Amino acid sequence: xxxxxxxxxxxxxxxxxxxxxxxxxxxxxxxxxxxxxxxxxxxxxxxxxxxxxxxxxxxxxxxxxxxxxxxxxxxxxxxxxxxxxxxxxxxxxxxxxxxxxxxxxxxxxxxxxxxxxxxxxxxxxxxxxxxxxxxxxxxxxxxxxxxxxxxxxxxxxxxxxxxxxxxxxxxxxxxxxxxxxxxxxxxxxxxxxxxxxxxxxxxxxxxxxxxxxxxxxxxxxxxxxxxxxxxxxxxxxxxxxxxxxxxxxxxxxxxxxxxxxxxxxxx
Numbered sequence: 001x002x003x004x005x006x007x008x009x010x011x012x013x014x015x016x017x018x019x020x021x022x023x024x025x026x027x028x029x030x031x032x033x034x035x036x037x038x039x040x041x042x043x044x045x046x047x048x049x050x051x052x053x054x055x056x057x058x059x060x061x062x063x064x065x066x067x068x069x070x071x072x073x074x075x076x077x078x079x080x081x082x083x084x085x086x087x088x089x090x091x092x093x094x095x096x097x098x099x100x101x102x103x104x105x106x107x108x109x110x111x112x113x114x115x116x117x118x119x120x121x122x123x124x125x126x127x128x129x130x131x132x133x134x135x136x137x138x139x140x141x142x143x144x145x146x147x148x149x150x151x152x153x154x155x156x157x158x159x160x161x162x163x164x165x166x167x168x169x170x171x172x173x174x175x176x177x178x179x180x181x182x183x184x185x186x187x188x189x190x191x192x193x194x195x196x197x198x199x200x201x202x203x204x205x206x207x208x209x210x211x212x213x214x215x216x217x218x219x220x221x222x223x224x225x226x227x228x229x230x231x232x233x234x235x236x237x238x239x240x241x242x243x244x245x246x247x248x249x250x251x252x253x254x255x256x257x258x259x260x261x262x263x264x265x266x267x
Contacts, residue, residue, distance in 0.1 A: 009035045012131060013054065016040050017047040017062035017074065018093065023116075027061060030120050031127070044069035044077075051078050055086065058134055059127060064094040064101060064113075072101075072108050079109060087137045089130040093118060157202065193252060195241050203240070206233040210246055211253030 014036045018024045021042055028038040039057055041047040044066055051057050060078065064071040075090045082088060092105045092113040102113055111130050114123055196204060202223075209219045216230045223230070234246065243249050 010037070010131060012058040012134070013037045013039055013056045014059045014061060014127070015047055015051055015057045017042075017044065017060070017066070017071070019043060019063060019066045023063070027118075027120075027123075031124070034124055036127075043067075044071075044074040047074060048077055048081070052081055058088050058138075059130060060088055060090040061093060061123075061127075062090065064092050064105065065096075072105050072110070075105075075110055076108055087134065089134045089137075091123075091126060091130060195252070198240050199237060203233055203237050206230060207237045207241075207249060208253060210234060210237070211250045213250060 014031055016024055016027050016031070016038050018027070019042055024040045024042060028040050031038050036059075037056075039050050039054060041050055044062075045068065047060075047062065051060075060075065062071040062074055066074075069077070071092050071094075075092075078088065078090070090110045092102075092110045093116060094101065094113060095116045105113055111133070112126050114126065196207060199207060205223060206219060209222060214222070216227045216234070219230045220227045238244070238246075238249065241249070241252070243252065
């Protein structure tokens with residue numbers, strides 16, 4: 001059986017751990033000939049040290065029964081070291097297939113196990129399957145980091161708009177009153193319900209346009225931002241105003257429904 005992942009060289013390092021040096025040597029030689037870079041270890045303590053210092057290690061092959069710390073305890077310690085910012089997959093090797101040990105290993109997050117003597121071709125296929133699974137986990141982890149950065153960037157932009165708004169508004173306080181027709185924007189600001197006072201200027205812009213019935217695409221075009229950014233702003237506005245949907249938001253901002261608006265914003 002030949003898998004889709006059939007690259008000559010893998011970008012992932014394999015930590016090979018067994019208290020029998022000949023097994024470590026045989027596994028490393030086979031895997032390196034198959035395109036993997038290996039980190040050989042003959043004890044759990046050595047494995048912990050190598051895993052900690054080498055962040056390229058993403059796959060772990062370890063014996064179950066080892067002195068000082070068994071394979072399950074080793075993987076649990078590696079999981080603690082990895083935390084939420086690093087992912088890896090582990091395969092257990094065991095000389096005796098004790099059902100309770102296997103169940104315990106799987107519950108600990110070990111992906112698969114093989115019984116000694118090991119069929120090397122089967123082990124290679126299993127390792128490649130775990131590599132595919134690991135690539136998916138790494139992608140999801142990366143996307144999560146990007147989402148966090150996007151959220152941080154959005155909050156930073158909101159802060160910037162608030163600062164700019166304060167600078168722009170301050171000199172206007174000393175100017176003479178303009179004709180009513182030219183103060184429509186300020187009038188709109190005064191008419192905004194108190195529940196919207198926590199919004200940044202850009203969030204308020206998006207809220208007003210939602211209140212006018214505009215779609216995300218229309219709002220994006222008017223404000224010069226992407227639709228995804230508009231969705232993010234709308235989500236923030238709903239969360240900060242404790243509203244459930246765009247309809248509630250539109251009603252709260254509708255000048256022709258002041259009574260209904262009071263009831264909506266009173267929650």
